Amino acid sequence: xxxxxxxxxxxxxxxxxxxxxxxxxxxxxxxxxxxxxxxxxxxxxxxxxxxxxxxxxxxxxxxxxxxxxxxxxxxxxxxxxxxxxxxxxxxxxxxxxxxxxxxxxxxxxxxxxxxxxxxxxxxx
Amino acid sequence: xxxxxxxxxxxxxxxxxxxxxxxxxxxxxxxxxxxxxxxxxxxxxxxxxxxxxxxxxxxxxxxxxxxxxxxxxxxxxxxxxxxxxxxxxxxxxxxxxxxxxxxxxxxxxxxxxxxxxxxxxxxxxxxxxxxxxxxxxxxxxxxxxxxxxxxxxxxxxxxxxxxxxxxxxxxxxxxxxxxxxxxxxxxxxxxxxxxxxxxxxxxxxxxxxxxxxxxxxxxx
Numbered sequence: 429x430x431x432x433x434x435x436x437x438x439x440x441x442x443x444x445x446x447x448x449x450x451x452x453x454x455x456x457x458x459x460x461x462x463x464x465x466x467x468x469x470x471x472x473x474x475x476x477x478x479x480x481x482x483x484x485x486x487x488x489x490x491x492x493x494x495x496x497x498x499x500x501x502x503x504x505x506x507x508x509x510x511x512x513x514x515x516x517x518x519x520x521x522x523x524x525x526x527x528x529x530x531x532x533x534x535x536x537x538x539x540x541x542x543x544x545x546x547x548x549x550x551x552x
Numbered sequence: 553x554x555x556x557x558x559x560x561x562x563x564x565x566x567x568x569x570x571x572x573x574x575x576x577x578x579x580x581x582x583x584x585x586x587x588x589x590x591x592x593x594x595x596x597x598x599x600x601x602x603x604x605x606x607x608x609x610x611x612x613x614x615x616x617x618x619x620x621x622x623x624x625x626x627x628x629x630x631x632x633x634x635x636x637x638x639x640x641x642x643x644x645x646x647x648x649x650x651x652x653x654x655x656x657x658x659x660x661x662x663x664x665x666x667x668x669x670x671x672x673x674x675x676x677x678x679x680x681x682x683x684x685x686x687x688x689x690x691x692x693x694x695x696x697x698x699x700x701x702x703x704x705x706x707x708x709x710x711x712x713x714x715x716x717x718x719x720x721x722x723x724x725x726x727x728x729x730x731x732x733x734x735x736x737x738x739x740x741x742x743x744x745x746x747x748x749x750x751x752x753x754x755x756x757x758x759x760x761x762x763x764x765x766x767x768x769x770x771x772x
Contacts (some may be wrong), residue, residue, distance in 0.1 A: 461605055461630035462605070466748055468646055469646055469703060469748060470702070470703075470717075473646070479717070480646050480647070480715065480716075481702055481715030482704055482718060483715060483716060485714060486713075486714070486715070516697075518715060521701040522681070522699040524696060525698060525750045528755070529754045530750045530751045
């Protein structure tokens with residue numbers, strides 16, 4: 429009986445770990461997919477600020493998400509607010525559009541995590 | 553009875569030659585569309601089916617099932633005979649330049665295909681909703697508040713300026729139906745449930761979207 433209970437606990441831990449791992453994997457893929465679909469138009473596929481909308485005629489350059497020096501100036505909340513409400517939310521250029529009606533809060537938070545991975549920085 | 557029948561016949565014959573008539577070239581245009589296999593890249597039956605980003609990325613070309621509500625007939629006729637890139641980049645790409653290799657139709661084929669495409673309408677587009685108008689409000693939204701030129705190329709003092717990821721706004725006045733622009737802003741999911749442009753419902757008011765559509769419709 430104790431042996432059975434031990435096996436049961438082990439199996440439960442394994443099952444919960446699998447569920448957590450798989451949900452985290454799909455979470456990461458969704459953020460990358462969203463980044464490449466929405467953000468890369470301006471910020472580039474690798475986040476270097478060199479997307480096709482970063483033309484010479486634009487008044488400002490898109491932020492380089494791989495620059496820790498630049499990205500460390502922003503808090504996590506700044507990043508989330510910029511994605512949701514556009515550049516105006518953080519007194520930046522309105523060339524950064526608002527995605528609050530396009531992406532869910534969870535997707536926006538996941539994008540913030542993805543951007544933090546690109547800069548390998550934690551911010552203010 | 554005979555008089556009514558002859559009047560109906562006369563009206564039918566006249567309607568064939570009226571500009572914008574769906575009789576002129578519509579069935580012929582559909583045949584051309586099918587013979588040229590345009591449907592391999594362009595969806596002509598609604599409603600929109602995409603649910604995910606992958607669904608959108610799987611599409612090879614813009615959907616045309618509401619082409620008659622979106623485009624101006626004269627534009628379609630000219631463009632099909634002499635297609636020039638509307639999008640600076642290939643459809644669904646942010647890295648490949650649009651090389652302008654869209655198939656070209658002969659003059660008669662272009663007229664017929666345009667007549668067919670003009671029969672493809674969406675009930676979500678209400679006629680007479682918007683008149684093209686350059687107003688300070690519409691201009692301010694386009695240039696300052698939402699900076700639409702960030703993704704859509706425009707002409708500034710004769711030179712192309714702005715972003716390249718969206719369709720160019722150079723020549724919108726000749727190309728797009730203002731009522732469709734308004735419908736696309738106010739009801740985007742009907743036309744493109746998954747798109748890389750943000751939704752503005754809930755961000756702009758309906759009045760602001762009308763001003764924006766009216767302004768965009770003036771762009772040459």
